Amino acid sequence: MKYGFVKVAAATPIIRVSDCKKNTDAIIAQIKEANIEGAALVNFPELCITGYTCSDLFLQQTLLKTAESSVYRIIEETKNLDIISVVGVPVAFREALYNCAAVIFKGKLLALVPKANIPNYSEFYEARHYTSGKNTDFEIEYAGRKTVLSDKVLFQNKNMSDFTLGVEICEDLWVAESPSIALAKSGATVICNPSTSDDTIGKAEYRRSLVRMQSGKLCCAYIYTDSGFGESTTDTVYSAQNIICENASLLSESERFTTGITYADIDVQKLMGERRRMSTFCYDNENVRRIYFDMPLTDTKLSRKFEQTPFVPSAKDDLSRRCKEIITMQATGLATRLAHTGIKNVVLGLSGGLDSTLALIVCVHAFDMLGIDRKNIHTVTMPCFGTTKRTKSNAEKLAEAYNVSFEEINITAAVRQHFIDIKHDESVTDITYENSQARERTKILMNLSNKYGGLVIGTGDLSELALGWATYNGDHMSMYAVNVSIPKTLVRYLTAYEAEISDGELKTVLLDVLDTPVSPELLPPDKNGEIAQKTEDVVGPYELHDFFLYYFVRFGFTPSKIYYLARHSFAGKYNNDTIKKWLVTFLKRFFSQQFKRSCLPDGPKVGSVTLSPRSDWRMPSDASVRIWLDELENQ
Template sequence: MSQGESGSGRDFGAIHSHGLVRVAAATPLVATADPARNAEATIALALEAGAAGVDVVVYPELGLSAYALDDLHMQEALLGEVERAVATVCEASAELGPVLLVGAPLRRGGRLYNTALVISRGRLLGVVPKTYLPNSREYYEKRWFASGAGTDGGEITVAGRTAPFGTDLVFAASDLADLVVGVEICEDYWAPVPPSSFAALAGATLLANLSASNIVVGKAAVRASLSAAQSVRAMAAYVYSAAGTGESTTDLAWDGQGTIHELGDLLAESERFADGPQLVVADVDLARVRLERMRTPTFGDAAVFAGEPSRRFRTVRFDHRPHRRDVGLRRHQRRFPFVPDTPERLDLDCYEAFNIQVHGLVRRVRATGGGRMVIGVSGGLDSTHALIVAAKACDLLGVPRTSILGYTLPGFATSEETKANAWALMRALGVTAAEIDIRPAARQLLGDLGHPAAAGAAQYDITYENVQAGLRTDYLFRLANLQGGFVVGTGDLSELALGWCTYGVGDQMSHYAVNAGVPKTLIQYLIRWTVSSGQVDDATGRLLTAILDTEISPELVPADAETGAMQSTQDRIGPYELHDFFLFHVLRYGLPPSTVAFLAWHAWRDAGTAGWPAGFPAADRHAYDLPTIERWLREFLVRFFAVSQFKRSALPNGPKVSFGGSLSPRGDWRAPSDASAAAWLAELDRNGPRRQRG
């Protein structure tokens, strides 16, 4: 599927073209005190990594000698064999693509250091010594090793190769943007301020830890939490590789834990206690890391407060010569980035999202003096969820649910099914319910405007639609005046992103927009969660399930006379599940459209069982091909950047709910209302699927 590069374009199918780098945590089968065999094991995994298209391989601490050697570390014969093993690895890697981070004890200036060697295509790029040497309980490293503290600016000669030496090194690929590697060793990341924090502030986007941490009960979880936390705190990708099978078990045991994290997310982990070598592989998004740092001033401030580590650190540049082949994508790519796909996390996120909305609404009710809540109930997803939130807010406030004034406002195209659902829902939740038929007023207004539909013509244009939408909002606002209440908005984040809402109307305007921070895909799961978590009784749960199965439609245009098909939102503007995918990666990370298309294709090209959120109906699982993804991405870009901002600039208050962000002009998204989408469309033209298809 890949093509060679030409002109200014990029190969759409290659991960390197989209800011991703393939990394691996390697756990060879160690031979205790046998550097020659350990060199062979190191090379074997390097060959496997090269065949898999890996860019960087991280090995365990002291992997060329083994870690659990005690006083054997001080034997000259062993240390001489280690240097010969280094030469063997360098020579064998001359034609290999991956950068190898290998652990070894090395002599320098009358001292012995526990070090990480960085090797690329046969070249020893540099050597980083361990800073923090554990010397308590089972550890006794200060008996053998000197700390790397104070070695900045140094050099070392190993097996006839002279290279930079010190804790002040980062390694930057000259031909692969964003690949900058920082290295630390085992105990270093248990320190209050790990050395990798300074490496990150000096520009390292990929942090590596060569470890020989022995295993005791519960320790693996602590290691994983440290790796996750450091990847968040340093805003980086973090690869951790611990010693495994082959280490001496005289007094300790080893599990070979390997993990790959990115900004707190676990991308891959090895099998622990495996009786053989392992290579765990994942693609880390270093462009995402860079963009996250750019949008977070705290990162830049930390560099200033730390004395600008970039001035102290030396950057070792090297030609990586990335393969740029289409090697697929080795990372879990969620189809629904706003919706977790594990049952435990899904339940927690739904609990938090629901309560954010409920407590936001409770605060607004109290601030308005306890007035009534007025909601237009259509029988669709958004108004259903807003009504459930309002009902729970009443319960929390200790006021009767009859304080909610629910109105169904049927127009020219309202179906009997949705109107019946609206009535059934209001009755089930115990709110004060009423119906106002807006058709007489709509006919009057259309007639006053001289619109042909007033005389019976089938002219179903935007005026025809918005007369109905506007009247519904007029009624709700005036009812709120009459009843001493306020209007609860029902429009969601997805509609606001696409501008699929009428300016000044209920899906864009209200007194409090309780759904404005919730995307459509998450609203569907929140409704399912209210059923599964017992927020509603069984009868209401069955009703909510029926509402979930209803076609998403504004119901402003009559059904087709021949087919009976109702107006479909997604037929008009595209699938919400794709648009929510686009929105997350554009809003949260600012990724370029070609990368968004690349990730969407890998997420959606297969309708198999993997990657679907828990409980997603099997009948609704499907795939999207590349032309379909590109078509709707272009629709999204135009709508999001060029068409819809003026509506978002006038949004009412509403709570931010998702980690993916909000579109409040006072919050996550500030943008001009008269911008162009040309730059985003041009990037997609240059680097996206059309070029890949030739």
């Protein structure tokens, strides 16, 4: 459970209706199996000790007493295991019968949680036997233990309070006021639902959507366990559709009409972080019992995958759809700005690199939306000391293929004159040498925008903003920055998507742009005329930095947790020392370069991670990175 990861399990045993001994054998076996697999929590179906479909047998003392003895046996035979078991059982107390979940840990019956909403419609007639457990709160003795029977109870790990469990049962999920709402508002990050939900045509899709949305609404993990083989099929069939979701994401689902155990790794730290970000998630300290359990923080062997490119969908169909959507959002943002201002011209520095290519793609789509002549897109290439024939040629070909205006302004003489003015030795290829070129280009773009009555379109991307890899008052500045929330790894996929839907010369040149090394081209080419200055040689691989950025900004993870996840995701590609080296670089640059982000031009937000000082990221430029570096170093 280190770093907030908790392995959980949804277990459906093969049962026999009313055969408590057989069912208990199967339950104990699955608890032990889940424990061996490293699960900290296992959830079983509703009334699985007896079977859900016992009907009037639930009124038989023999069945109820045997069920209680079965709970005792489960407690005794799992008392040395560090795993919480949530097991469905009928419980008789005083004059009532309750449909309960027994919550068991290390030889203790932590509580009996009764079902609050008792269905009595269609194929369900539970009210014939069961009493609603709503607002119950009794201290009772059951299965040889003193415990509580309560529908308002939370189970919290003493060693990690973010792991707090609540329980609701089957129908409780399907009603308007689910008990899980109050449980989550009182602090539950994990909800277990022991269920017996019969199958009818189309119900599986609805059930899945219901679990996903409940986990999303409550910003929690939701473990839904369904009954399966062995329940009576007199009138109904059960498919054992076990579902584990986390904040609306489906982590794991069993194959229907099978039995066994479904696992998933949930991240309770992430869930708590999400709740803290949401000003609308209000904690409500209702009158709930908190029962504490002492589970040690051990390493969780992760089976969960963390994609190397978290900004990019892994499925090709999703990727194509997402790329189309993102480009449309970027183009709509620009089109709206143009329509609002009445401006019908834009000016764009076209280098032949990835970022400026994507900016041109966005401009073309925006102009097509508005029905404006593409010739009003004024692209400019401004070669200087580091420009290669390849990028310059690609800039020309792109402009021609898209049928936009194009001009070349060589800035070499102007930059040399500037060196003379500031008394800089041209042979010293330092930061002054580089940034003088970037600022000269921006000056030209700004002045051309006055000439054409247009907006200067920014080309810089989100990854460059995170690292401060931009020249202040150079390429850092524009009048509308269309790529401002697009990370470098996604820029590549968006450009590739445009190439995929294009043909002829346009497709050819876009593919060559994709094959060109990322570079600001501010230093002279090598002796073969190829790009010598490669960005990733200096700041590190963008795929690592985008990974760091996503988990640092989106979830507020600690550097040590980000390092842990990166080692897990990039194993075999980068060694641990390399990952740590570039993570330190990321942290230092992210903090030191905030002043550039504090004065960003407008640009469209398209994803959950942006660094706009007006909306998503507010940070003082003077903040110290020290405690983040210390936290990483101490691991």
